[in-house]
Amino acid sequence: MAIQMERKDAPAQVLSETGAVAAGMRVEEPESLLLEMYRWMTFGRAYDGRLISLQRQGRLTTYAPLLGQEAVAVGCGLAMAEGDWLLGTYRDGLAGILRGMPEESIALFFRGHPLAGARPEGVHVFPMQIGIAEQIPHAVGVAWGMKLRKAATATLVLFGDGATSEGAFHEAANFAGVFQAPVVLMCQNNGWAISVPRSRQTHSETLSQKAVAYGIPGRQVDGNDVLAVFREARAALERARSGGGPTLIEALTYRIGPHTTSDDPTRYRPPEEFASWRDTRDPLARLRAYLETAGLWDGARQQELEAETQARVAAAVAAALAVPMPPAESMFENVFAEPTAPLKAQRQEHRSAAGREGASHG
Amino acid sequence: MAEMTLIEAIHQGMTLALAEDERVLVMGEDVGRNGGVFRATDGLMERFGPERVVDTPLAEAGIIGAAIGLAAYGLRPIAEIQFLGFSYQSFAQLLLQAARMRWRSAGTLTCPLVVRAPFGVGVRAPELHSDSLEAHFAHTPGLKVVAPSTPYDAKGLLLAAIDDPDPVIFLEPLKGYRAGRAEVPEGRYTVPIGEAAIVRQGKDVTIIAWSAMVQVALTAATTLAQEGIDAEVIDLRTLSPIDTEAIAGSVRKTGRAVVVHEAPRTAGLGAEIVATINDLALLSLEAPVVRVTGYDVPIPPAGLEDMYVPTPERVAAAVRETVRY
Numbered sequence: 219m220a221i222q223m224e225r226k227d228a229p230a231q232v233l234s235e236t237g238a239v240a241a242g243m244r245v246e247e248p249e250s251l252l253l254e255m256y257r258w259m260t261f262g263r264a265y266d267g268r269l270i271s272l273q274r275q276g277r278l279t280t281y282a283p284l285l286g287q288e289a290v291a292v293g294c295g296l297a298m299a300e301g302d303w304l305l306g307t308y309r310d311g312l313a314g315i316l317r318g319m320p321e322e323s324i325a326l327f328f329r330g331h332p333l334a335g336a337r338p339e340g341v342h343v344f345p346m347q348i349g350i351a352e353q354i355p356h357a358v359g360v361a362w363g364m365k366l367r368k369a370a371t372a373t374l375v376l377f378g379d380g381a382t383s384e385g386a387f388h389e390a391a392n393f394a395g396v397f398q399a400p401v402v403l404m405c406q407n408n409g410w411a412i413s414v415p416r417s418r419q420t421h422s423e424t425l426s427q428k429a430v431a432y433g434i435p436g437r438q439v440d441g442n443d444v445l446a447v448f449r450e451a452r453a454a455l456e457r458a459r460s461g462g463g464p465t466l467i468e469a470l471t472y473r474i475g476p477h478t479t480s481d482d483p484t485r486y487r488p489p490e491e492f493a494s495w496r497d498t499r500d501p502l503a504r505l506r507a508y509l510e511t512a513g514l515w516d517g518a519r520q521q522e523l524e525a526e527t528q529a530r531v532a533a534a535v536a537a538a539l540a541v542p543m544p545p546a547e548s549m550f551e552n553v554f555a556e557p558t559a560p561l562k563a564q565r566q567e568h569r570s571a572a573g574r575e576g577a578s579h580g
Numbered sequence: 581m582a583e584m585t586l587i588e589a590i591h592q593g594m595t596l597a598l599a600e601d602e603r604v605l606v607m608g609e610d611v612g613r614n615g616g617v618f619r620a621t622d623g624l625m626e627r628f629g630p631e632r633v634v635d636t637p638l639a640e641a642g643i644i645g646a647a648i649g650l651a652a653y654g655l656r657p658i659a660e661i662q663f664l665g666f667s668y669q670s671f672a673q674l675l676l677q678a679a680r681m682r683w684r685s686a687g688t689l690t691c692p693l694v695v696r697a698p699f700g701v702g703v704r705a706p707e708l709h710s711d712s713l714e715a716h717f718a719h720t721p722g723l724k725v726v727a728p729s730t731p732y733d734a735k736g737l738l739l740a741a742i743d744d745p746d747p748v749i750f751l752e753p754l755k756g757y758r759a760g761r762a763e764v765p766e767g768r769y770t771v772p773i774g775e776a777a778i779v780r781q782g783k784d785v786t787i788i789a790w791s792a793m794v795q796v797a798l799t800a801a802t803t804l805a806q807e808g809i810d811a812e813v814i815d816l817r818t819l820s821p822i823d824t825e826a827i828a829g830s831v832r833k834t835g836r837a838v839v840v841h842e843a844p845r846t847a848g849l850g851a852e853i854v855a856t857i858n859d860l861a862l863l864s865l866e867a868p869v870v871r872v873t874g875y876d877v878p879i880p881p882a883g884l885e886d887m888y889v890p891t892p893e894r895v896a897a898a899v900r901e902t903v904r905y
Contacts, residue, residue, distance in 0.1 A: 337688045355673065358649060366605070366631055386641055390642060554682070554724070
């Protein structure tokens with residue numbers, strides 16, 4: 219199989235930055251899917267904004283904003299099918315919701331709630347990963363398991379540009395190639411790993427070219443073009459499901475916000491760079507422009523969607539805030555299937571200490 | 581019942597597990613065609629096929645990370661790390677990922693994974709091959725750690741580890757792989773995780789050891805018996821969770837204890853055992869508990885390793901010290 223070296227100047231694109239159909243491309247997706255993409259991205263952005271204000275009010279511990287990267291989450295989430303597994307980072311909660319996690323799960327996670335990682339029955343989403351790149355080998359293992367079981371499914375794992383500097387990424391990409399695991403390695407190159415720009419992560423011209431070293435296809439896609447992301451992810455997933463092995467995709471996007479609410483990007487980021495991405499390459503504006511030109515969208519529909527989204531976000535946040543923090547003793551649960559003797563003893567010790575404290579305060 | 585070495589017992593345990601449960605797979609460096617550098621997996625690839633006995637790339641973090649995914653997906657991987665010292669390269673995956681999958685997902689994803697690795701001195705290997713890392717694992721919530729010293733326990737604990745719904749670090753005594761033969765039942769049986777064994781009854785002092793150090797303790801006990809000192813020897817077998825009652829019960833009887841391990845002393849498991857005795861049997865003590873351990877130095881090169889590792893002479897001297905106290 220010939221490995222294609224991607225040219226840096228030609229990431230896959232369906233819609234150009236203005237929302238016009240890119241040269242030589244056609245939009246063939248049904249209207250319902252296009253509108254679903256737009257609805258999900260709108261939800262993601264509104265939820266994100268609400269979580270930033272909740273954090274400022276002290277109701278979340280910290281938050282890692284998604285602002286600007288909605289198209290990757292939505293394109294990937296909608297490209298996946300029943301039985302596929304999703305793994306991602308602390309910034310990938312929206313993709314998780316698209317794959318069946320409860321809408322309150324992001325807010326719950328950033329409240330520091332121990333039940334945030336619980337997946338409902340039948341939902342194949344790993345808990346959001348904090349360790350950089352650590353989930354990539356897990357994804358390869360899940361995919362390898364699918365291959366061993368001859369399941370016609372695939373795994374998609376999200377990670378960032380910084381993760382491609384970690385050993386776990388390289389070991390995982392290598393395993394994926396050797397075992398021809400049905401996995402899509404979806405790198406969200408958002409330009410910055412906290413304060414370190416992509417150019418300082420690697421001297422490679424692109425991140426997608428790293429696939430060459432592992433003997434797997436590497437692709438670059440405009441990560442702010444939801445249609446392009448959707449098509450690339452779907453094609454890679456379909457190839458994986460039908461025995462074609464893994465794919466590394468580099469989605470070119472941009473983190474408009476800070477790394478987390480504790481970070482101040484004005485310390486390290488050229489303001490004109492961020493302004494240019496925000497003002498001319500916004501993924502929502504791009505799809506909306508296309509939809510309007512195609513006669514599928516207008517101001518009235520936008521107003522209606524915004525009202526609907528506001529209610530949906532409010533419901534998610536209310537649900538997250540309503541989940542009571544479990545009793546402190548719950549920390550002893552789920553360390554093992556059955557608590558060991560030391561855990562039982564320490565639980566008792568904790569209970570006695572809490573009891574004494576309660577009595578003295580009472 | 582057949583007589584077999586410890587490594588043959590481990591081989592038989594894996595053979596049984598592979599034959600009984602199609603979810604089980606064996607993976608690691610050189611475990612397939614080569615049958616493992618110590619022959620633990622000899623012939624298994626030929627019998628069960630290369631999809632179930634898998635030669636992996638040389639990457640410990642990749643091996644453990646992929647095994648975590650396989651386990652979460654519903655398989656039962658047995659991952660071999662060729663020498664325990666090499667597992668340092670997989671520590672993030674073992675300590676932060678395997679150990680926490682159940683906890684992080686509030687019980688909705690699990691990691692029934694067995695990691696086998698030989699450890700301790702014994703084959704005159706270069707640096708990193710002989711390190712004893714059990715304290716790192718025992719210090720990690722979410723991991724169980726077992727370290728059998730006999731062929732019978734090795735097979736029974738291995739099958740218990742494979743059955744266990746959580747990750748188990750299975751430490752094999754390199755020095756004990758072919759040190760002797762013992763009777764091992766042919767069929768399936770398990771030795772429960774978390775239970776120590778009293779391998780020599782005695783009334784004067786308790787010697788607590790595991791893995792290769794059990795034989796060192798028993799040899800010391802034989803010497804001491806000729807001097808009229810009757811030592812009880814506990815083979816801890818499981819290092820996390822520790823069978824604290826077995827330790828306390830014995831010390832309450834003997835009033836004296838010596839802990840033996842090959843790993844460096846500071847913050848080693850010996851300290852945990854001394855604390856356990858403190859918690860549960862302090863008033864039974866007739867003398868301070870003594871540790872006989874490796875020193876707080878990197879395990880020296882092969883030419884000096886015998887001077888680093890506890891010997892029966894060092895153990896016997898420590899016992900005499902506690903008895904005379």
